[in-house]
Amino acid sequence: MKNITIAGAGLVGSLVGVYLAKKGHKVHIVERRSDMRKEAISAGRSINLALSDRGLKGLAGAGIDQDILKVAIPMYGRMMHSISGEQTFQPYGIDNQAINSVSRRGINVALMDCAERLPNLTISFNQRVLDVELDSATLVVQDNESHKRTFIEADCIIGADGAFSAIRDKMQKNDRFNYSQSYIEHGYKELTIPPAPDGDFQLDKNALHIWPRKQYMLIGLPNLDGSFTCTLFFPFDGNPSFESLKTEAEISAFFNEEFPDVIPFMPTLLQDFAHNPTSSLVTVRSFPWAYKDKALLIGDAAHAIVPFFGQGMNAGFEDCTVLDECLDRYPDNWEKAFKEFEILRKPNTDAIAELALENFIEMRDKVADPVFLRRKKVERLMHTQFPDRFNSLYSMVTFSDMPYHDAQVTGRKQDVLIDAIMAIDNVENEWESVGNQERITRIMAGK
């Protein structure tokens, strides 16, 4: 039995706390913010997320996956909005496979409730980490209200304190610690589509809505109350950009030009645009994540990614599953367990970081491109005909727990096959013809 301090009671900190406490360890989670269960909802920061298979598997370990699914809204595909207002639906998978729009706050509250029901787990809120002593697994924290400082000694610190982790900050000073924080040229701003006067959804609730506009895009995810949380991903600088749209007139003109179909649904557009913060998007890479058996980074603290594959939370929850397995394998040697965890996990989190950056281009640009749509159609035909041998990259990432790196490598190999099949004229409409079937079989056999 170990004494474990976890920095951060966010999504990953709460879940890894549940896993460790269930193993019998004494867990103390320290959280910088106040208890969100006692606070009003703060607007303007991503309040819903797409939960998919890896995340559900992680939540299953805490036994709350079914509870969460009950309050989730399945999104079966992308609904594309053209400038002229046409909507086109692209299914994500087959057989009603879906990603799930869930409230970040809802999941976090469920996880904290679940954590605090365990007798050997406590959460202390309003505790800001001032200093970290890795060798003695000691945190110095300060209470935001009383300003009292406390030394928290433990056998081990888990750094689940997010992209701007204080634990990682300390590790960054260690010799041979590799680290990068890399921002993209786009920021984001949240906007909202409220429910209709009768309380109903103003757009199809079972889709992730996208307004792809090449250099930028707007997306919308449904909430249980009938609203949609929309996010504009938009350049910081240049024209148009957050920098160039200053006045209400400029903002109005821009939305009228680019997103005319959402304007009737966004009565508070101008206020939201003016008052909601413009936030940046960072990819964080680090290595090693473990310091002896004394400290371990997990979730965004180890590998923050951009949101365009909807995998940030899912990857963090998968960390918890994998760490749980490593600790089962080496229950008496945490140094070895941590090392195995980081070696197993690093290539996979590097892969999803890359895929997430690439998917921004796909979402904002390619999804509206006829060649891309043809490709998606061919992918679906391939999967239907060769379900065991062909699965789209999106499906492997979203609807399986195949390691991300394997999915990335398999996806690249499949791209070569798809390129070859797409070279067959009109193949998507004459799939079953004898000649095409012969050609497809030959390509699949690598001839």
Added chain:
Amino acid sequence: MKNITIAGAGLVGSLVGVYLAKKGHKVHIVERRSDMRKEAISAGRSINLALSDRGLKGLAGAGIDQDILKVAIPMYGRMMHSISGEQTFQPYGIDNQAINSVSRRGINVALMDCAERLPNLTISFNQRVLDVELDSATLVVQDNESHKRTFIEADCIIGADGAFSAIRDKMQKNDRFNYSQSYIEHGYKELTIPPAPDGDFQLDKNALHIWPRKQYMLIGLPNLDGSFTCTLFFPFDGNPSFESLKTEAEISAFFNEEFPDVIPFMPTLLQDFAHNPTSSLVTVRSFPWAYKDKALLIGDAAHAIVPFFGQGMNAGFEDCTVLDECLDRYPDNWEKAFKEFEILRKPNTDAIAELALENFIEMRDKVADPVFLRRKKVERLMHTQFPDRFNSLYSMVTFSDMPYHDAQVTGRKQDVLIDAIMAIDNVENEWESVGNQERITRIMAGK
């Protein structure tokens, strides 16, 4: 006239201090270490460096380039040492072009002396930076001896405090600050070849000596006292590695096997190997370097590189030259001058960072390869025939002040030409033949 605080009295901090004080500003340099002019020499850290054209140009601005050259040892080429002890000389340039082996301490002392002769410049030693307030250009420093803390307010802070810069640490917390620290798998350890009993050099003094051994290498640079400072670049882990060589017997056996010719020249090899530190090698990239007109990173604080192109100090001194020009261009708008500096300089320091990493492979592996030697011969023939149109990458980096990025791009284009010329059988020995000259002319014309 501005009040300027410079963090760091190292090579770049001292030189940029001279430049700024000469412009009439009031300069205060704060340095964490004690005054090296009052201390005994510390062993085991790179004590000589290769000074080349860019560095000399930077020093010329302080008027001390000729003084430094007087105490430098010109190295006209590489002297390769094979396992069997054969030595092969490869000239670096033409017409006695040379890089200069100089003492790091010697240059730093000369720069500090030069700086302190200026009435409007002071250096405070033993001052550790505790905190940085960018908006007010304020440093909080603590004296290492008295532990007294001082607030130093200024109009502007120059962060010349090296690869582990405290100023950059603070900037790293700014939104959209891109940063990476990336270590290579190799570390280094310094060894020494003392002078012969008669005080003479034991190896050719006018060469940079290399013992290339594919996965690792030993190099040696001459010192004025007749000794050579040698550096073993060697993997941290694996076999062989710093990790695998533990006992004196293992170290002896390894040197007998791989570097038999140096053993007679290194009487203190085993003690040096045991007692000198094993140090790591990092590439640091960051951006932006400027914070308004309040703070600017320069030298290693902005862009630390690995030492394999001998350009770390030279790039830092070139920063000083370029910054000086930018401040001349916008004397009344330092925000603009800083912005121009970082935009001009960033692609070039990124280029030399890449070239330095690539040159490790060249030095430790390719220099002993017959194909590489043939390539070098063709490069020299090309340069002799087309001096205005063809210059080797090494020469452009080392013997010119062409921007590093332009040198990198030109080098890549030239590689294509060289590949084409090397495809001509035995061209290097039948360069003047009519047929070959026709072929070469055709290739140079892009036909």
